[in-house]
Amino acid sequence: MTALRPSAEVADALATGRPVVALESTIISHGLPRPRNLEAAREFEAILRDAGVTPATIAVLDGEARIGLDDEGVRRIAEEELAKASVRDLPILAARGGSGATTVAATAWLAAAAGVRVFATGGLGGVHRGAAGDPAIPGGAAQAATFDESADLPTLGEVPVTIVSAGVKSVLDIGATLERLETLSVPVVGWRTHAFPAFWLRESGFELDWRVEGPEEVAEIMRARDALGSRAGIVVANPVPEHQAWERAEHDRVLAEAFAAAEAAGVRGKAVTPFLLGTIVELSGGRSLEINLDLARNNVRVAAEIATAWARGA
Numbered sequence: 001m002t003a004l005r006p007s008a009e010v011a012d013a014l015a016t017g018r019p020v021v022a023l024e025s026t027i028i029s030h031g032l033p034r035p036r037n038l039e040a041a042r043e044f045e046a047i048l049r050d051a052g053v054t055p056a057t058i059a060v061l062d063g064e065a066r067i068g069l070d071d072e073g074v075r076r077i078a079e080e081e082l083a084k085a086s087v088r089d090l091p092i093l094a095a096r097g098g099s100g101a102t103t104v105a106a107t108a109w110l111a112a113a114a115g116v117r118v119f120a121t122g123g124l125g126g127v128h129r130g131a132a133g134d135p136a137i138p139g140g141a142a143q144a145a146t147f148d149e150s151a152d153l154p155t156l157g158e159v160p161v162t163i164v165s166a167g168v169k170s171v172l173d174i175g176a177t178l179e180r181l182e183t184l185s186v187p188v189v190g191w192r193t194h195a196f197p198a199f200w201l202r203e204s205g206f207e208l209d210w211r212v213e214g215p216e217e218v219a220e221i222m223r224a225r226d227a228l229g230s231r232a233g234i235v236v237a238n239p240v241p242e243h244q245a246w247e248r249a250e251h252d253r254v255l256a257e258a259f260a261a262a263e264a265a266g267v268r269g270k271a272v273t274p275f276l277l278g279t280i281v282e283l284s285g286g287r288s289l290e291i292n293l294d295l296a297r298n299n300v301r302v303a304a305e306i307a308t309a310w311a312r313g314a
C-alpha cells in the first residue's frame, strides 16, 4: 500500500484534536440497494457534519486506502461494482492498484491505523447459523458444513476502535457471536440498555453485563482501556428506537419464510447471507430496508456524541 491517504479534512481534524467518525463502505456498496445507497452515504456524512464531527468514509480506491472521501469517492462506492474487501484483501488491492468497499473489519483496521477511534455501522458481522455446530437451529442446516465466522470479530480483538452497532442481524447465531466476543476480550456495552439488540429488533434475548448511559462514560472506558495497555476494540450496542423497530411477529414470520426459501433453493456457504437479506427485503415489502436505514442513522448520531466526548478529553 502506497500509504493510508487521509483526506485533507480528516488529517486536519485529527491534527487539531477535533472529533472524527469512521464510516464503512460495504454497507453502501453491498448492503443497500441503489439509489438509496448514495443518498444514505451522503446522509450519514451530513448527520456527522451537523453534529460538528468530521466524517471519514473509508474505502480502497485505485490501490489507496482512503480515509475520508470527496464527492466523487462517495459516488464511486455507491455506483461502481466494487469488490467486498476485508482485512486480508487490503494488501492485494494495494499491490494491484485495485478498489474495494471495506467491511467492518477492514474499515476498523484502517481507521485505527489512521488514528480514528470511533466508528459507526449498521450491524456487526458475526458467527453464522450452523457454524457453531448446531444444524437444529433454523437456517443451521444450510451452513452446517462450513465454519463461517466474520473477520469482523477477530479484527475487533486487535484494533482500538469503538464501534456503534445495532447488535448483529438475527440471521446470524447471536449467542455464538457474543461468546466469541468474550473469548476475544472485546468489551460489549449496551447503550442505555442491558439487552443486546438484534438489528431490526430491540432485544435478542441475550443480556449484557454492562450498560452505559451516555457518551462521557464510553470515552472514560476508552481512556481506561488505553491506560491499561489494551488494544482491543469496544462494541457499543445501540438498539433501534422503539417506534422504528420491527414488530416481532412480522420479523419472525419473514425470517422463517426466508430461511425456508434458502433451504428450498439449496443456497450454501457465503451465498446464504446475501440471499437471505435480499429475500427479507422482498418479503417485508421494503420494511426491513427502512429499519436498516433508521438504525444506521441512529448509530451515526450516537457515534458523533462519543467522538465528541473522546475529543474533549484527549
Ligand code: PSU
Pocket (backbone or CB within 6 Å): 024, 026, 027, 028, 030, 031, 032, 086, 102, 103, 104, 105, 122, 123, 124, 125, 126, 149, 150, 151, 152, 169
Ligand atoms: N451488516 C449489515 N449490512 C452489511 C454488513 C453487515 O447490516 O452490509 C456487512 C459489513 O460490512 C460487515 C460484513 O463487515 O457485512 C460482514 O461480512 P462477512 O460476514 O462476509 O465478514
Ligand code: MN
Pocket (backbone or CB within 6 Å): 148, 149, 150, 151, 270
Ligand atoms: Mn464469511
